[in-house]
Amino acid sequence: MDEFIIATLRYGTPLVYVTLAGVLAQRAGIWNLGLEGLMIVGCCASVLGLVQTGSLLFGLGLAVVLCVLGSILLWFVVEKLRANPIIAGLGLTGLGLGGTDLAVQAIYGSQASVTAPEGLPRLGAIFGPAVGPYGVLSILVVLMPFVVIGLWILLRRTRFGLQLAAAGEHPFAARSVGVSPSRMRLVALSLGGVLCALGGAELALGSLQIFAYGMTAGRGFMGFSAVIFGGGHPIGSSFAALFFSVVGAIGIRAQLMFGDRVPHDLLLALPYVATVAGVWISGRLRGGARAAAVSGELRDY
Amino acid sequence: MMLKGRLITVGRAIAFVLLALILCGIVFQLAGYSAKEMFQSIADGAFLNPGAWKNSLRWALPLFITACGVAISFRCGFFNVGAQGQFYLGAIGATFVVDFMAGWPAFVVIPLAFLAGILGGAIWALWPALLRVRSGTDEVITTLMGNFIAGLVLIYVCSGILKDPSGTGQVMASRPVSPAFRISTNSGLSPTIIGIVIVVGVAMWLLVNRTAFGVLSSLAGRNPIMVVWQGAKLSRLGIAGFVLGGALAGLAGTIEVLGPNGRLVSGFLPAHGFTAILIALVASLSITGTAIVSLFFGGLAAASLYLPVLAGLPSAAIDIINAAIALFITARTVPGLARLAARRRASGST
Numbered sequence: 001m002d003e004f005i006i007a008t009l010r011y012g013t014p015l016v017y018v019t020l021a022g023v024l025a026q027r028a029g030i031w032n033l034g035l036e037g038l039m040i041v042g043c044c045a046s047v048l049g050l051v052q053t054g055s056l057l058f059g060l061g062l063a064v065v066l067c068v069l070g071s072i073l074l075w076f077v078v079e080k081l082r083a084n085p086i087i088a089g090l091g092l093t094g095l096g097l098g099g100t101d102l103a104v105q106a107i108y109g110s111q112a113s114v115t116a117p118e119g120l121p122r123l124g125a126i127f128g129p130a131v132g133p134y135g136v137l138s139i140l141v142v143l144m145p146f147v148v149i150g151l152w153i154l155l156r157r158t159r160f161g162l163q164l165a166a167a168g169e170h171p172f173a174a175r176s177v178g179v180s181p182s183r184m185r186l187v188a189l190s191l192g193g194v195l196c197a198l199g200g201a202e203l204a205l206g207s208l209q210i211f212a213y214g215m216t217a218g219r220g221f222m223g224f225s226a227v228i229f230g231g232g233h234p235i236g237s238s239f240a241a242l243f244f245s246v247v248g249a250i251g252i253r254a255q256l257m258f259g260d261r262v263p264h265d266l267l268l269a270l271p272y273v274a275t276v277a278g279v280w281i282s283g284r285l286r287g288g289a290r291a292a293a294v295s296g297e298l299r300d301y
Numbered sequence: 302m303m304l305k306g307r308l309i310t311v312g313r314a315i316a317f318v319l320l321a322l323i324l325c326g327i328v329f330q331l332a333g334y335s336a337k338e339m340f341q342s343i344a345d346g347a348f349l350n351p352g353a354w355k356n357s358l359r360w361a362l363p364l365f366i367t368a369c370g371v372a373i374s375f376r377c378g379f380f381n382v383g384a385q386g387q388f389y390l391g392a393i394g395a396t397f398v399v400d401f402m403a404g405w406p407a408f409v410v411i412p413l414a415f416l417a418g419i420l421g422g423a424i425w426a427l428w429p430a431l432l433r434v435r436s437g438t439d440e441v442i443t444t445l446m447g448n449f450i451a452g453l454v455l456i457y458v459c460s461g462i463l464k465d466p467s468g469t470g471q472v473m474a475s476r477p478v479s480p481a482f483r484i485s486t487n488s489g490l491s492p493t494i495i496g497i498v499i500v501v502g503v504a505m506w507l508l509v510n511r512t513a514f515g516v517l518s519s520l521a522g523r524n525p526i527m528v529v530w531q532g533a534k535l536s537r538l539g540i541a542g543f544v545l546g547g548a549l550a551g552l553a554g555t556i557e558v559l560g561p562n563g564r565l566v567s568g569f570l571p572a573h574g575f576t577a578i579l580i581a582l583v584a585s586l587s588i589t590g591t592a593i594v595s596l597f598f599g600g601l602a603a604a605s606l607y608l609p610v611l612a613g614l615p616s617a618a619i620d621i622i623n624a625a626i627a628l629f630i631t632a633r634t635v636p637g638l639a640r641l642a643a644r645r646r647a648s649g650s651t
Contacts, residue, residue, distance in 0.1 A: 033441070073628075081632035086380055086441055087582060088631060094575065094624025099328065101617035106332045218449045225442045265457040272446040272453075276432075283438040 002133045007252055010207050012245030013141045014039070017199030018223035019230075019241040020151050021192030026232045027155060028188035029168030029181070033089030034074050036220025037096025038067045038193060042200020044100035047116045047211035048107065056118065059205075063197040070096065071193035075186050093220065101213050113212035119205045138206040140198060147195070152234045164188055199223075222275050229278040231286065240278060247274040310585050317632055318583065321625035328621055334614065342614055343622075346607025347600030353607075354600075359489035359561060361599025362498045363553040367577035368595055369505045370549030372586045374426075376509070377518040377542030378525060383429060383444025384550045385574025386451030387422040391551025392558045393458055394421030396565040399478050399558070400463055407481045414482065415555050422551015423544045425451060430543035434536040440543075448574065459567035475565035482559060489561030497556065501549065506588040518542055519586075550574070572620065576602065579623055582630050598623075 018035050025032035042063045049059030074092050077083045104114060123142065124135020155161035166174035167181035174181050203219070204211050222244055230237025251270040254262055326336035347357055367384050374381035395418035402410045425447060432438035456473065463475040485491030509515040521528045521538050529535055553573070558565055580598050584590030605619035 031441075077628055077632060081629065083629065083633070084631035086382075087578075088628050090382065090575070090578075091624050091627030091629070094620060094627055098617045098620030098624050102328070102332050102615055102621060105615040105617060106334065218446070221442070221445050221449075225446070228439060228442065263457055263461065265453045265460070269450045269453045272449045276438075276443050276446050279442045280432055280436060280438045283432070283436045286437075 004249055004253060006133065006137065007249040008242070008245045009137060009141050011248045011252075012242045013138075013144050013206065014199040014203035015219055015223055015226070015241040015245055016144055016148065016238050017140075017195045017202065018220055019226040019237050020147065020234060021195040021199070022224050022227035023151065023155070023230075023232055023234050023237050024164075024188040024192045024195070026227050027161075027164050027168050028185040029171070030078060030185055030189065031085045031089065031224075032074070032189070032192065033086055033221070033224060034070065034092030034096075035089075035192075035196060035223050036216055036218065037093035038070050038196035039096075039200045039203070039220045039223075040100050040214070040216045041066050041070055041096045042197040043204035043215055044103060044200075044211050046197070046201040047114055047204050047209075048103065050116050050118070050205070051114060052107075054117070056120070056205075060197070060201055063201050064194050067197035067200070068190050068193035071189040071196075072186070075189045079182050079185055097214060100211075104211070104213065113210050116205060116209045116211070119207070119209040120201065136207070138202060140202040140206060147198075148234060148238045155234055196220075218272065222271065225275045225279050229275075229282045231282065243278065244271050244274050247271050311590075314583050314585065314630065317629040318626055321629045322622065324625045324629075325618070325622050328625075329618065334618075339614060339618055342608060342612035343601070343604040343618070346604035346612070350607075353603065355488065355490060356603040356607075357596065357600040359599070360602035361595040362489070362494055363556050364573065364577055364580060364599055364602065365498060365592060365595035366501050366553040366556070367550045367573065368580035368584070368591045369501060369588060370546035371578050372581040372584065372588065372591055373505065373509065373518070373549075374542045374546035375581060376515075376521075376586050377539050378521050378523075379430070379433065379539050379543055380441045381426065381429070381444055381543055381546050382441055382578060383426065383447045383451075383574070384546070384577045385571070386444070386448040387425045387547040387550035388554040388557075388570075388573050389451040389455045390425040391418040391422035391554030392565055392569075393455060393554075394418045394551065395555040395558050396458075396463055396475050396478075399482050400476060403479060410482055411484065411559070414559060415552070418551045418555030418558075419548045420551070422554060423548040425551075426543045426547020427540070430540045433543075434539055452568065452571075455565075456567045459565060463565060465564070473567040477564045478559060483563060484556070485560040487561055487563065491560070494556055494560055497552075501552070502588065502592055505549075509588055514538070514541070550577070553577075572602075572605075572623065575627075576623060579627055579630065583626065 018039050021038070022032055022035055045063035045066045046059040049062035050056055053059070070092060074088060077088045078085045108114060120138035120140060122135060123131045123137050123139065126139070127135070129135070155164065163174060163179045164184050164187075166177075167179060167184035171181040174184070199219075200216070203216065223241060226240035226244060227237050229240035229243075248271040251267040255264055255267050322340075326340070329336040329339045346353060348354055367388060370387075371381065371384050395414040398414040398417045399410060402413065426444075429438075429440045429443040429447060432443055433440040459473040459475060465474055465476045484493040509519070517528060517533050518538055521533070521535055525535055528538070557570065562569065576598050580591055580594045584594045601619050601622060605616040608614045608618060609616045
C-alpha cells in the first residue's frame with residue numbers, strides 16, 4: 001500500500017502543480033495549452049542549471065525565470081496579437097519541446113538524456129528515518145497540499161481572486177470597476193509559469209534526477225484536462241489530477257504484478273484513457289466544457 | 302473587394318511567418334548557433350541544392366492530404382488536433398492488410414490496404430466527434446489524448462503482432478512491405494501517389510467551393526447559430542467534417558507505408574499531424590492555399606533530415622520554426638493597428 005501511495009504521489013505531484021497553473025489561466029479566461037511546453041522547460045532548465053553550475057537553487061531559479069518568460073510570450077501573443085489561445089498554446093508547447101532539444105544538443109551534442117548529480121532534498125534526509133518508506137519523496141511533494149490550499153484561498157477568499165474571476169468571466173464588468181482584464185491575465189499566466197517550473201523541477205529532480213527529451217509525455221495536456229474535469233476549482237482540479245495519477249500508478253502496479261501477460265504499452269495508455277473519460281463525464285455533468293470560453297476565443301467586451 | 306481581402310489575408314500570413322522566423326533567429330543565436338548559417342543550411346536542404354525540390358515534394362504530398370482534412374474539420378468549427386493519431390491508425394490499418402494478405406494478388410491487396418487505412422483514420426476521428434456532439438466533450442482534449450494513445454498502439458503493434466522477427470532490437474518495425482504492393486520507391490514520387498494527391502486536391506476543392514456542404518460548413522465555423530436557424534444539422538455537419546479529416550489523415554498514413562517508408566516503424570514522423578495543422582492555418586483553411594503552403598512545409602520537413610546529416614546542425618531547429626509559426630499564425634492584428642482601424646470606423650470615414 002505504501003508503495004502504491006508513493007507511486008501515486010510521484011506521478012501526481014508534478015501533475016498537480018501544472019494543473020494549478022491551468023486553474024489560474026482558466027480563471028483568467030485563457031485556455032492554456034502551453035502547459036506542456038512550460039513544464040518541459042521547467043524540467044530542462046532545472047537539470048541543466050544544476051549540472052552546469054552545481055547549484056540547485058540556480059537551477060530552480062533558471063526554471064522559474066524561463067517559464068515566466070514563456071508565459072509572458074503566450075500572454076503577449078494571445079492578448080496583444082489576438083491569436084487563438086488553443087493554437088498559440090500548442091505553438092508554445094512545440095517551442096518548449098524543440099527549444100529544450102536544441103539546448104541539450106547545443107551543450108551536450110547528440111546525447112539522449114542528461115543526468116543530474118543530485119536531486120531535490122528528500123524527506124528522509126530532513127526528518128530522518130521517522131518517515132519510513134516515504135523518505136524517498138521530495139520536499140515539493142509535502143509542499144503540494146499547502147500550495148493547493150493557498151491557491152484556493154487566493155482565488156476564493158481574496159479581492160485579487162474575485163477580480164481575476166471577473167476578468168475571465170465578464171471582462172466588461174471588471175473594466176467598469178477599474179480592473180484591467182489584460183493585466184490580470186498577465187499576472188495569472190506569470191504565476192502559472194512559476195507553478196509549471198516547480199512541476200517540471202519535481203518531475204525531473206524529484207525521483208529520477210534526469211532530463212530526457214519529451215519526458216513530460218502529455219502531462220501538461222493532462223493537467224489541462226484536470227482543470228476541465230475539476231471545473232476550474234483549485235481543489236476539485238487537484239483531485240482530478242490525483243485521480244489520473246492513481247490510474248497511472250495502477251498501470252505501473254499491474255505491470256509489476258502481471259508481467260508480460262498484459263501488454264506493457266497499452267497499460268501506459270491508461271492515464272490518457274482516464275483523462276478522456278474524465279473530460280467526458282464533466283461534459284455530461286455540465287453540458288459542455290465550452291460554457292466558460294466559447295471556442296477558446298478570448299472574451300473581451 | 303474579394304481580391305483585396307484575399308491579398309490582405311496572404312500578406313498577413315507572410316508577415317507573421319516572417320515574424321516567427323525572426324524569433325527563431327534570436328533563439329538560434331542564444332543557443333550558440335549562427336542564425337545566418339542555420340537559415341542558409343535550411344534553404345539549401347529544402348530548395349537550393351540540386352534535387353532538393355524532389356525531396357521537398359516527397360514530404361509535401363502526404364502533408365497536403367492530411368492538411369486538406371484538417372482544413373475541412375476546422376472549417377466546420379471543430380478543433381480536430383488529432384491528425385497525428387489518425388495518421389498513425391491509418392498506417393496501422395494498411396500495414397495489417399499488407400501483412401496478413403501477403404500471398405494475394407496486388408490488385409486485391411492494394412485497394413483493400415487503402416480502404417483499411419482510410420477506415421482506421423476515420424474511426425480514430427469518429428469517437429472524438431461523437432463524444433463532442435453527443436455530450437459536449439471538448440474535442441481538443443480528446444483528440445490530443447487520442448494522439449498519445451495512438452502512439453502507444455503503434456509501439457504495441459510494432460513490438461507485437463506486426464514485429465519484424467529479423468529486425469534489430471534498436472528500432473521496432475514491421476516486416477518490409479513486399480515490393481509488389483509498393484506504390485512508389487523510397488523516393489516517394491510516383492505517378493500513383495501524384496495521381497492520388499491530384500484527385501484528392503480537386504475533390505476537396507470542389508467539396509469546399511462548389512457544394513452545399515462546403516458553404517454550410519464554413520458558415521458553421523463562423524456562425525453556428527445562423528446555420529441552426531436555417532435548418533441545417535450542425536451535429537451531422539461536424540461529424541462529417543471530422544470523419545472526412547480523419548479519413549484523409551489515414552490515407553496519408555497509408556501512402557507513407559505503401560510508398561516511401563515501405564514499412565511501419567514505431568514512432569515514425571512524429572511531427573506530421575502538427576505540421577499539417579500549421580499548413581491548414583497558414584493557408585487560412587483554403588484548399589488552393591493548402592497546396593501552395595504544403596510545398597513550403599514539405600521543404601522544411603526535407604531540411605530537418607538534411608540538417609543533422611549534411612550540415613551538422615540539430616534538426617530541432619525545424620521543430621522550433623514550426624512551433625514559432627504556430628504561435629503567431631492565428632494572430633489577427635498588430636498592436637496599435639486595431640485601435641487605428643476602430644478609430645477610423647468611429648469617425649465614419651470608411
